[in-house]
Amino acid sequence: DTAVSQTPKYLVTQMGNDKSIKCEQNLGHDTMYWYKQDSKKFLKIMFSYNNKELIINETVPNRFSPKSPDKAHLNLHINSLELGDSAVYFCASSHSIDTQYFGPGTRLTVL
Amino acid sequence: QKEVEQDPGPLSVPEGAIVSLNCTYSNSAFQYFMWYRQYSRKGPELLMYTYSSGNKEDGRFTAQVDKSSKYISLFIRDSQPSDSATYLCAMRDGGSQGNLIFGKGTKLSVKP
Numbered sequence: 001d002t003a004v005s006q007t008p009k010y011l012v013t014q015m016g017n018d019k020s021i022k023c024e025q026n027l028g029h030d031t032m033y034w035y036k037q038d039s040k041k042f043l044k045i046m047f048s049y050n051n052k053e054l055i056i057n058e059t060v061p062n063r064f065s066p067k068s069p070d071k072a073h074l075n076l077h078i079n080s081l082e083l084g085d086s087a088v089y090f091c092a093s094s095h096s097i098d099t100q101y102f103g104p105g106t107r108l109t110v111l
Numbered sequence: 112q113k114e115v116e117q118d119p120g121p122l123s124v125p126e127g128a129i130v131s132l133n134c135t136y137s138n139s140a141f142q143y144f145m146w147y148r149q150y151s152r153k154g155p156e157l158l159m160y161t162y163s164s165g166n167k168e169d170g171r172f173t174a175q176v177d178k179s180s181k182y183i184s185l186f187i188r189d190s191q192p193s194d195s196a197t198y199l200c201a202m203r204d205g206g207s208q209g210n211l212i213f214g215k216g217t218k219l220s221v222k223p
Binding site for chain 1: 153197206211
């Protein structure tokens with residue numbers, strides 16, 4: 001059973017498009033996260049979210065927005081995609097601030 | 112100075128070698144320290160989790176934390192080709208947000 005799953009695994013799109021990445025966790029966790037891993041493998045937090053609050057990394061452009069339809073899902077919407085958005089995006093989840101479990105990643109390529 | 116510094120390598124060792132991976136950090140508020148292993152084109156998976164200073168051992172893996180020096184280490188004994196991966200250190204403070212700060216990762220290759 002996959003604990004944290006993401007779709008799609010690969011996403012190739014043109015500049016200016018709007019796209020979404022979906023994340024689901026079946027661990028019963030209350031907190032979910034989105035990370036961006038750039039070409040140099042540097043993993044950086046974008047958002048953390050539980051049913052109480054959304055914490056946004058101030059460096060994240062407002063073209064990125066998380067949407068949580070329920071506790072098991074945290075989707076990432078990206079508007080007006082730019083070349084610099086190309087990266088691998090990882091979803092993660094945890095129980096409160098405990099150990100984080102990562103999904104397999106979505107490799108986004110913006111042409 | 113970045114909050115967490117980690118030598119990106121790459122590090123290449125023969126099978127059976129002892130591997131030492133290290134991170135330094137600047138934020139004295141960090142209390143929780145983790146090592147994640149990331150295979151190529153996969154998500155990071157938690158390897159070791161320690162709180163505050165001290166050692167923790169799990170099989171061939173030993174994590175050490177020296178808060179006075181702001182230095183953490185991961186030792187791998189009897190390294191195997193299956194240990195070839197990128198190892199990321201991560202840490203956070205004791206606050207309520209729990210956001211992890213990652214090092215850049217060290218790419219390890221264990222040659223048979």
